[in-house]
Amino acid sequence: xxxxxxxxxxxxxxxxxxxxxxxxxxxxxxxxxxxxxxxxxxxxxxxxxxxxxxxxxxxxxxxxxxxxxxxxxxxxxxxxxxxxxxxxxxxxxxxxxxxxxxxxxxxxxxxxxxxxxxxxxxxxxxxxxxxxxxx
Amino acid sequence: xxxxxxxxxxxxxxxxxxxxxxxxxxxxxxxxxxxxxxxxxxxxxxxxxxxxxxxxxxxxxxxxxxxxxxxxxxxxxxxxxxxxxxxxxxxxxxxxxxxxxxxxxxxxxxxxxxxxxxxxxxxxxxxxxxxxxxxxxxxxxxxxxxxxxxxxxxxxxxxxxxxxxxxxxxxxxxxxxxxxxxxxxxxxxxxxxxxxxxxxxxxxxxxxxxxxxxxxxxxxxxxxxxxxxxxxxx
Numbered sequence: 570x571x572x573x574x575x576x577x578x579x580x581x582x583x584x585x586x587x588x589x590x591x592x593x594x595x596x597x598x599x600x601x602x603x604x605x606x607x608x609x610x611x612x613x614x615x616x617x618x619x620x621x622x623x624x625x626x627x628x629x630x631x632x633x634x635x636x637x638x639x640x641x642x643x644x645x646x647x648x649x650x651x652x653x654x655x656x657x658x659x660x661x662x663x664x665x666x667x668x669x670x671x672x673x674x675x676x677x678x679x680x681x682x683x684x685x686x687x688x689x690x691x692x693x694x695x696x697x698x699x700x701x702x703x704x
Numbered sequence: 705x706x707x708x709x710x711x712x713x714x715x716x717x718x719x720x721x722x723x724x725x726x727x728x729x730x731x732x733x734x735x736x737x738x739x740x741x742x743x744x745x746x747x748x749x750x751x752x753x754x755x756x757x758x759x760x761x762x763x764x765x766x767x768x769x770x771x772x773x774x775x776x777x778x779x780x781x782x783x784x785x786x787x788x789x790x791x792x793x794x795x796x797x798x799x800x801x802x803x804x805x806x807x808x809x810x811x812x813x814x815x816x817x818x819x820x821x822x823x824x825x826x827x828x829x830x831x832x833x834x835x836x837x838x839x840x841x842x843x844x845x846x847x848x849x850x851x852x853x854x855x856x857x858x859x860x861x862x863x864x865x866x867x868x869x870x871x872x873x874x875x876x877x878x879x880x881x882x883x884x885x886x887x888x889x890x891x892x893x894x895x896x897x898x899x900x901x902x903x904x905x906x907x908x909x910x911x912x913x914x915x916x917x918x919x920x921x922x923x924x925x926x927x928x929x930x931x932x933x934x935x936x937x938x
Contacts (some may be wrong), residue, residue, distance in 0.1 A: 610805060610807045610808055611805065612804070612805040612807075612808045613808070625769075626769055626770070626772075626773040627772075627773050627776055630773070630777075641804075642800060642804065643800075643804055643805075644777070644800050644801045644802050644803050644804040644805075645770075645773045645774045645776075645777045645779065645800065645802060646758070646760055646774075646779075646791075646802035646803040646809075647802075647803050647804050647805045647808050647809070648773070649766070649770050649773070650803075650808050650809065650811070650812045651805075651808055653764075654811060669768065669769060669772075670769055671767075671769055
């Protein structure tokens, strides 16, 4: 099968790379966004998850704590670092900015990336069933 | 407002963990960070306090909303130098660490890492050109050994040493940030208690050696002019 090459922007490194989509390196052909097969960080995953309901900075920190059942207590530096990057990657948008507070929301690209990551994590859990069988 | 005290910035701002620890130790001694410059750090004299400091590298100026959220978590902005923003928090009032994900912090260094890499490449090209010019000048002279005994040669030698030190600094900064980024991406958090004493002592010795050398390179031409009969450089 002839290899089909496309140019894409490699997620996280801002560099252009040549990908062979016939081997399934790119998750979705024609996807304009920069997210490829790299796993998401925990912070990125939970921010996107919490943004399924539009929210703003401080409340978002509380929402992440809530959605992770108190397991994740995200620092404000991490939160704003990820928000800036996600905005640049067009995975989230600012819904409302009244000068004092910005309300963020997930985009269609962000939702797709989140679903892909969710499927990856689910597959990993399913593959790990062998551990329960042996214990 | 307490009395302002100046201290020499003997370490590079790029040594994040070391500087954070130094600022915290100064706060314990009653000297609270106010302003930071290339050569001097300004502290305000006050009561001894346990304060945490974080040096954050942010490409764009933080928004008011961002600063408000930081404030609600106990972190306040102290000062900044270019992209280096310094935040402080009272150890008793601080509710959360500023950064809780080293990998995400590592991504934030990409911009600075790229900028320092470009600086290093440009500096390497400039150094090659500089040495090419210096070397060709030496070769084209009819009596190179006689030239060595004269004033301009001493000045050129000092310029070479000063240039080499600048090149070393640019290279060291790039290596420090590249290694920091690599270690953060591996999930290792910044050591906020990194020992700074040895680095400040070394920095002090190097500054004590190279600053007079740099000054000498400026003054030698003036000495040459005053000594020459026609009051111009040849």
